[in-house]
């Protein structure tokens with residue numbers, strides 16, 4: 181791996197991707213962020229990329245003047261993001277959060293770039309489009325999401341053998357074991373405390389509602405070309421077994437490790453090579469592993485994702501956007517925790533359904549979902 185374009189460099193995955201780049205002397209050709217100009221500037225000073233892009237156009241001038249005279253090209257907005265995603269490079273790392281990650285993901289694969297994808301939302305909204313392009317261009321799409329990285333690793337070396345079942349593990353989030361009644365009074369600060377992982381705010385809330393597992397179910401169906409019924413969600417509170425695959429002969433192959441995203445991020449960059457990483461080694465003497473069924477009555481988001489996937493078309497896109505909007509409202513104290521699934525269910529019933537999906541339909545669906553929920 182010689183060089184990467186890193187989208188979303190100021191976030192949880194983005195900063196850890198830079199740790200990996202530093203450890204392995206990987207050049208950073210371009211960096212981008214949503215609006216955190218301050219951190220983006222200091223990252224640009226440290227990694228000397230040729231291109232720096234900020235989505236928030238109001239920060240463009242500050243960014244440009246802070247980095248002037250360093251030979252860097254400064255870009256902004258969605259156009260800038262899509263332009264850097266299409267630059268010639270070994271791998272584009274998409275660590276943007278939410279639906280904003282879709283257009284740059286599409287730009288990366290359209291231009292034939294290898295894509296390391298943390299941004300699961302782009303596969304939920306437009307998995308069909310992205311995976312078709314990946315096939316057409318003959319490029320690799322490397323999952324960064326820990327569960328999907330695990331499944332990818334379990335499938336390596338399977339030859340012609342098809343998996344019988346994917347076992348997608350879930351930590352269960354901070355409200356594991358709660359009843360519906362208990363969920364009614366949970367607060368934002370409780371929802372933002374994930375037991376095992378330190379992540380961005382949106383995915384932390386997605387983990388608390390378990391919509392994260394709903395999104396990952398859809399992500400797995402697109403990445404590994406399996407039927408939704410072949411994906412079993414298993415709650416494993418310790419997050420040591422990152423996921424597993426069951427084969428016809430009854431063998432179950434799993435991937436384990438300490439919960440540290442730098443492991444899957446690094447593998448997405450160095451694959452098929454495995455290199456030393458900054459993560460602690462796993463000691464099986466120090467962990468007890470338990471497994472349980474998710475409570476889909478209490479965590480209704482899993483069922484919403486299953487039904488959106490079953491109906492197909494733009495339903496996963498509606499669900500994805502409605503979830504993003506509802507999580508945003510919850511984080512701004514506009515709605516309660518239990519209103520998140522209510523908003524999503526309402527959007528799935530009321531936003532216009534389209535059986536087919538293309539880029540314009542995704543844009544239109546997201547716009548309509550936003551207008552109807554706001």
Ligand code: NAD
Nearest residue numbers: 188189190191192193213214235276277280298299379380
């Ligand atoms: P984060 O909020 O910490 O970081 C998000 C990054 O995206 C930031 O750099 C931000 O500036 C940028 N961004 C936000 N809005 C943008 C916009 N409109 N245009 C361009 N850039 C924008 O999020 P995160 O936790 O790093 O998650 C990133 C993605 O990775 C998400 O899709 C998440 O589901 C996935 N993921 C994260 C983890 C994790 O451990 N954090 C694990 C698995 C998957």
Ligand code: MG
Nearest residue numbers: 325326327396
């Ligand atoms: Mg995950």
